[in-house]
Amino acid sequence: MGGLARGRVTEKGRPLIAISGTPGTGKSAVAEALGPRLGLPVIALNELVRERGLGRGSYDGSMVVDEEGVHEALKAIDRPSVVEGHFADLAPADRVSRLFVLRCRPRELADRLAPRDYSLEKLRENILAEGLDTCLIDAVTALGEERVSEADTTRRCPEDVATELEKVLRGERTPPVPGRFSHLEEALEIVNGLGGVGPDVMLH
Numbered sequence: 629m630g631g632l633a634r635g636r637v638t639e640k641g642r643p644l645i646a647i648s649g650t651p652g653t654g655k656s657a658v659a660e661a662l663g664p665r666l667g668l669p670v671i672a673l674n675e676l677v678r679e680r681g682l683g684r685g686s687y688d689g690s691m692v693v694d695e696e697g698v699h700e701a702l703k704a705i706d707r708p709s710v711v712e713g714h715f716a717d718l719a720p721a722d723r724v725s726r727l728f729v730l731r732c733r734p735r736e737l738a739d740r741l742a743p744r745d746y747s748l749e750k751l752r753e754n755i756l757a758e759g760l761d762t763c764l765i766d767a768v769t770a771l772g773e774e775r776v777s778e779a780d781t782t783r784r785c786p787e788d789v790a791t792e793l794e795k796v797l798r799g800e801r802t803p804p805v806p807g808r809f810s811h812l813e814e815a816l817e818i819v820n821g822l823g824g825v826g827p828d829v830m831l832h
């Protein structure tokens with residue numbers, strides 16, 4: 629069995645601490661706060677994709693990522709690092725010590741995304757993804773429940789969330805079992821209230 633040696637925040641042979649979550653949940657902000665506290669570099673996946681030419685624009689303005697390329701690039705990292713991006717579940721599972729999925733109440737998420745130049749469709753898609761636990765499901769599918777933790781960012785600041793993550797990593801706080809957030813109802817209220825194209829989404 630692996631396990632953490634004294635003072636370590638990553639397990640031997642598993643140098644990566646991954647931070648995932650719906651766009652706007654605060655992955656970049658939290659990673660920037662967490663990395664220096666742990667003395668670890670932060671790898672932003674969207675920058676890695678850009679620098680290495682691993683993405684191309686698609687017809688709707690979003691980015692299509694070369695998943696295999698990202699996977700290989702992360703596999704080559706030996707030094708303990710914090711990796712953040714909403715496709716952090718692309719990290720090679722056997723190289724990840726812990727994957728945090730950041731969560732945010734859909735109403736606040738909509739406020740955070742408002743200043744961005746998103747189409748109504750993209751806004752709806754992201755709010756709905758938060759409601760449907762999409763990033764959590766991807767994370768647990770990739771790693772299993774044991775190494776996946778969620779953290780709420782609603783009405784908190786990134787430093788505060790980073791403190792929570794640091795405590796989990798240092799073994800000072802037992803992370804709750806994943807799956808405790810129920811964001812679907814609020815997400816549907818918002819998505820249906822946004823108007824624009826597309827049918828109303830119903831909860832059956």
Ligand SMILES: Nc1ncnc2c1ncn2[C@@H]1O[C@H](COP(=O)(O)OP(=O)(O)OP(=O)(O)O)[C@@H](O)[C@H]1O
Binds near residue numbers: 650
């Ligand atoms: N508790 C919090 N934790 C993290 N970010 C927060 C928090 N509260 C507010 N924010 C704010 O939310 C906004 C979105 O954060 P950020 O850009 O880091 O999200 P992201 O998940 O990296 O998004 P993307 O997937 O588009 O890169 C920022 O303005 C950030 O400061």
Ligand SMILES: [Mg+2]
Binds near residue numbers: 655656657
């Ligand atoms: Mg970001």
